[in-house]
Amino acid sequence: MEYRQLGGTELKISVLGFGASPLGDVFRKTEPAERNAAVHFAVDQGINFFDVSPYYGLTLAEARLGEALAGRREKVVLATKCGRYGGSEFDFSAKTITAGFEESLKRLRTDYVDLLQAHDVEFGHVQQVVEETLPAMRRLQEQGKARYIGITGYSLKNLVEIAGKVKVDSILSYCRYNLLITDMDRSLAPFAKKHGIGLINASPLHMGIITERGAPEWHPAPQAVRDAGQQIVALCTERGLDAAEVALRFCLDYAGAASTLVGLSSRGHVERGLKALELKVEPELLREIAEVVAPVKDVTWASGLEENYG
Numbered sequence: 001m002e003y004r005q006l007g008g009t010e011l012k013i014s015v016l017g018f019g020a021s022p023l024g025d026v027f028r029k030t031e032p033a034e035r036n037a038a039v040h041f042a043v044d045q046g047i048n049f050f051d052v053s054p055y056y057g058l059t060l061a062e063a064r065l066g067e068a069l070a071g072r073r074e075k076v077v078l079a080t081k082c083g084r085y086g087g088s089e090f091d092f093s094a095k096t097i098t099a100g101f102e103e104s105l106k107r108l109r110t111d112y113v114d115l116l117q118a119h120d121v122e123f124g125h126v127q128q129v130v131e132e133t134l135p136a137m138r139r140l141q142e143q144g145k146a147r148y149i150g151i152t153g154y155s156l157k158n159l160v161e162i163a164g165k166v167k168v169d170s171i172l173s174y175c176r177y178n179l180l181i182t183d184m185d186r187s188l189a190p191f192a193k194k195h196g197i198g199l200i201n202a203s204p205l206h207m208g209i210i211t212e213r214g215a216p217e218w219h220p221a222p223q224a225v226r227d228a229g230q231q232i233v234a235l236c237t238e239r240g241l242d243a244a245e246v247a248l249r250f251c252l253d254y255a256g257a258a259s260t261l262v263g264l265s266s267r268g269h270v271e272r273g274l275k276a277l278e279l280k281v282e283p284e285l286l287r288e289i290a291e292v293v294a295p296v297k298d299v300t301w302a303s304g305l306e307e308n309y310g
């Protein structure tokens with residue numbers, strides 16, 4: 001396993017990160033034995049970066065990850081989030097951030113996390129996130145409850161605006177760097193590099209679009225993007241390759257991000273993620289994929305408050 005430094009922090013994280021949202025049954029129903037097996041196998045194989053949130057499965061994912069990590073906590077770099085507590089439930093006030101985080105710690109069965117992130121900040125107001133949310137998170141850091149703090153979101157413009165106003169240790173964005181889109185590399189990555197901020201790339205499968213099963217119903221991408229995802233799957237299948245592995249390989253090759261977080265909840269998917277680390281993808285296949293993706297390349301969707309969208 002390759003490990004990279006997360007920006008200016010002391011955290012060395014695996015290039016392949018364990019996205020724990022599927023543990024909250026957000027993509028399909030999961031069973032306790034398979035969830036625990038996925039987490040234990042991942043840790044044994046050197047995956048040390050785990051990312052979760054109280055929002056995933058409305059606290060289920062945190063509780064299940066906490067259970068699976070019992071006795072293994074010190075082997076991992078544990079990241080969770082605050083500020084988002086439901087599909088449309090956001091509260092970036094200092095009071096809720098502080099109280100909500102105590103609940104997260106209990107569910108995760110630990111007294112500190114390595115990274116605490118304000119979750120989907122484009123749904124909040126910039127001024128509140130800058131003047132209230134992040135200072136409250138810094139106080140939790142001073143108390144030793146969070147080693148570092150960061151922000152996450154879909155809107156690159158919003159992430160850059162906030163991180164330009166107040167110092168953060170990391171930025172996570174999702175569905176902005178993968179086979180269907182690479183715009184993270186044009187705006188966010190140069191900003192993060194210049195300021196020594198650790199960059200985390202999430203959703204290398206475009207939240208399930210670049211998989212044989214296809215996107216879940218709630219997926220916000222336009223139909224044309226979903227169709228392009230299925231064309232990628234077909235091109236890979238023709239060559240006897242698994243599209244998810246090819247998609248993951250593409251992201252793992254991206255040096256701009258310290259880690260790529262893929263959503264995992266079964267040992268089989270962890271195994272395939274590890275296989276992607278060894279995979280060699282022919283340039284010819286990447287050219288063919290680029291051709292089918294071209295009409296929808298870099299297509300985004302609205303997220304959060306319109307004033308902050310970008």
Ligand code: NAD
Nearest residue numbers: 019020021027152174202203205206207208244262263272
């Ligand atoms: P993803 O692109 O990683 O897709 C996950 C889906 O693909 C799940 O259904 C999973 O079971 C499936 N999958 C995984 N490996 C597979 C394989 N080898 N073959 C076929 N299917 C496979 O999307 P994601 O889960 O949304 O993103 C990954 C992680 O990134 C999340 O779990 C979360 O930790 C993080 N994330 C954070 C934010 C945020 O902070 N705003 C947003 C999105 C994602």
